[in-house]
Amino acid sequence: MSEPISNIDPAQLRRAFGMFATGVLIVTTRWGERIHGMTANSFTSVSLNPPLVLICIDHKASMKQALHDSGHYGLSVLAHDQQHLSRHFSSRGSSDLEVSFDELGGMPVVQGALAQFSCRITQAPDAGDHLIFIGEVTDYKHNTGEPLLYFGGGYKQLHKPQVMEACQ
Template sequence: MDDKLMRIAMGKFATGVTVILSENESGELRGMTANAFMSVSLDPKLILISVDNRANMKSIIEQSSKFSVNVLADNQVDISKQFAGQLKEDKEVAFNFSHEIPVIEGSLTSIVCDVYDIVVQGDHTLFVGKVKHLTVNEGNPLLFNQGKYETLTPVSV
């Protein structure tokens, strides 16, 4: 099977959209859009993100040993596009800090983590984060499906 077929198959799984944030050694905020995120454990409270080994974010998280995962709301498409490098010019993004980690204002959930474990698998690195703090806000999630942004449409049962 080729890489394109694998991408098409994985694209059939609709996901939420997150922005991973951390700070480099100079204290500069860095981020990337990601949909490879999941809950791992409630006891201890662990989550997992997957970062391409070629991404700058990999070394930033390795150096800082901390990061946040910000689950985007359906009105935050521009934020997703900005951190995915899809906008021609940067727009201002409102940040707060929680436990000295940057988080995005207005995200549905911001999860602040210390790196708990690092596992390299193929062309990606899996960062398991131990949750230090989280915030939850009301709203609907931004979704990504088959290469496009979508919003939630409830199904009547």
């Protein structure tokens, strides 16, 4: 890794990055005999032909090794009522929360998610303190509903403007 740029405050930079609203997703894979998952918001569609997406995983995250070992990952774009799942997969340690998974292209994906993707890792270039896992989409599903959003350090929902009735 390169030396940090001295005039950039990482905490302030994180706050600035947080001004970009994103969706929230769960990255999953099979690692050994268990399903391994984590919350992420660094997801980008890269290409339609071939169908490619990318996710960014911190070098310190155990998911990095799980993805290297598996070679595949599932992505579940969370709906507005799935904030509890985002919190569950972003914390370390055990929880009593029962998570229901669907199977898509051999990968576990969260039931009820707005969109689900199964991906085969094609590249994993190093980028600073993260790895970029580029995946070829091998299968996908999508549903209707409202997304769970993350902005400014907190969860958000889409605002639906109220339609005013015409005065009579």
